[in-house]
Amino acid sequence: MRLVTRPHPTPGPDRPPTRLRPVADPPVLEVRGLRAERGGRVVVDGVDLRVDAGSVTALVGDSGSGKTSLLRCIVGLDAVAAGDVLYEGARIGSLDPCELRRRVALVAQSPVMLPGDVRANLLYAQPGADAPAALASVGLDTALLEREAEELSGGERARVAIARALAHEPRVVLLDEPTASLHAEAVAEVEGLVGSLASGGIAVVVVTHDRAQARRLADSELRLERGRAVPAQ
Amino acid sequence: MTGVLVAIGLVVVAIVLSRVLALGLERELAVTAIRAIVQLTVVGLLVTAVFEHLGLAAGFVALMFGAAAFTSSRRLREIPRPIVAAGGAIALGAATGLIPLFASGAFEVTPRELIPIGGIRGAMAATSLTGRRLLDDVQGGVPLIETRLALGAPVQVALRPLVRRAVRGGLIPVLDQTKNVGLVTLPGTFVGLVLGGADPAEAARVQLTVLLALLGVELVAAVTCALLVARACESPGQRLALTGRVDMA
Numbered sequence: 061m062r063l064v065t066r067p068h069p070t071p072g073p074d075r076p077p078t079r080l081r082p083v084a085d086p087p088v089l090e091v092r093g094l095r096a097e098r099g100g101r102v103v104v105d106g107v108d109l110r111v112d113a114g115s116v117t118a119l120v121g122d123s124g125s126g127k128t129s130l131l132r133c134i135v136g137l138d139a140v141a142a143g144d145v146l147y148e149g150a151r152i153g154s155l156d157p158c159e160l161r162r163r164v165a166l167v168a169q170s171p172v173m174l175p176g177d178v179r180a181n182l183l184y185a186q187p188g189a190d191a192p193a194a195l196a197s198v199g200l201d202t203a204l205l206e207r208e209a210e211e212l213s214g215g216e217r218a219r220v221a222i223a224r225a226l227a228h229e230p231r232v233v234l235l236d237e238p239t240a241s242l243h244a245e246a247v248a249e250v251e252g253l254v255g256s257l258a259s260g261g262i263a264v265v266v267v268t269h270d271r272a273q274a275r276r277l278a279d280s281e282l283r284l285e286r287g288r289a290v291p292a293q
Numbered sequence: 294m295t296g297v298l299v300a301i302g303l304v305v306v307a308i309v310l311s312r313v314l315a316l317g318l319e320r321e322l323a324v325t326a327i328r329a330i331v332q333l334t335v336v337g338l339l340v341t342a343v344f345e346h347l348g349l350a351a352g353f354v355a356l357m358f359g360a361a362a363f364t365s366s367r368r369l370r371e372i373p374r375p376i377v378a379a380g381g382a383i384a385l386g387a388a389t390g391l392i393p394l395f396a397s398g399a400f401e402v403t404p405r406e407l408i409p410i411g412g413i414r415g416a417m418a419a420t421s422l423t424g425r426r427l428l429d430d431v432q433g434g435v436p437l438i439e440t441r442l443a444l445g446a447p448v449q450v451a452l453r454p455l456v457r458r459a460v461r462g463g464l465i466p467v468l469d470q471t472k473n474v475g476l477v478t479l480p481g482t483f484v485g486l487v488l489g490g491a492d493p494a495e496a497a498r499v500q501l502t503v504l505l506a507l508l509g510v511e512l513v514a515a516v517t518c519a520l521l522v523a524r525a526c527e528s529p530g531q532r533l534a535l536t537g538r539v540d541m542a
Contacts, residue, residue: 139532158445161445174441227444
């Protein structure tokens, strides 16, 4: 059982300050003793993680610490050598991989835009989706719909990638360094978007190098070093 | 004999050019030329006997098929059992041309017609080009492919645009050759027949039949190869094989 701080009740004179409290609800996503290897090298080693609906979890660590590998294992893009990943209590091996990726959306670092305009990107996963609404939901102007996706700025690409990932209404969103190489204004916009997703009941896992950002955004933090979970500093 | 010596001289020029331009093709050019000389010399010696017996002709076609499958499979080394993918594509492609042409009586089932009409060369070229192009595109396009996978697409759907592009690329030589026949090139069958004393109009009819049939042969070979290679790029669990991803985070 993990201790979390969400929801955040506002402290007041007749209410004690926020305290860690036990959560009894089953997690939407759980990782148990996960081990992954790449080219004979262990990249994730015995990691546990519990993610609840509406929470934000920061995954922090240096380059090569296994953060991206952990996210890839969760959505089944990389094979798991040992341990389990459970989505809504079911082992991911028992689920249709494509359906799992619709429920647990991964947004890669430096997201790749699909060929074509922004509308084509937004409709790739769900051709019948409301593209203007999807774009508006991430705070972008609908005039961007006809723009070639490759021409977008870094901040616009990050938000279009998130909007694209939301097409299937996932319960979990995994963001791999969503603000890397963005300017301060775009960072604030993406961080605001993370908060909105969590407020909407989506569980968000954010990979970041930035400890201050982790503190700003997250309810809980998992720190990785050389593939192993270590106590958060 | 003078012509052969001049042609060998041109190969030497090509090797020197490759060296000067640092193309790294010297060894392949030399091996290719030597193979061609040895193979055609042996064929020249055997062909008389082969043309006399249908059984020998069938064996010769089987040998051609094996050599073609081996050659194409060397372009597809990254996938498991490349000989199966290459052989399957070439066999299906060649059968597409052979069966209608011989079944309809357009050509007679005689050794003299079976060997040159086999269509194996065209099928081999399309297989090598298409398979190699697809493997290069998959290896160079992992982030884009995995973006599609992360959005819930199955591997074969994520690879579909690459499969289409590879097939189109694999057909460029036969399309260009067919478009420009008689304008830029005089194809081998036509030249051979005319040099052998055939009526040019009859030679053109035979060449046209072969060229048009090759469009179907090469398309079937290219599509078959692309689908088999795409299948080989898929790991269980809707994962991409042959990724070679560098983990930076």
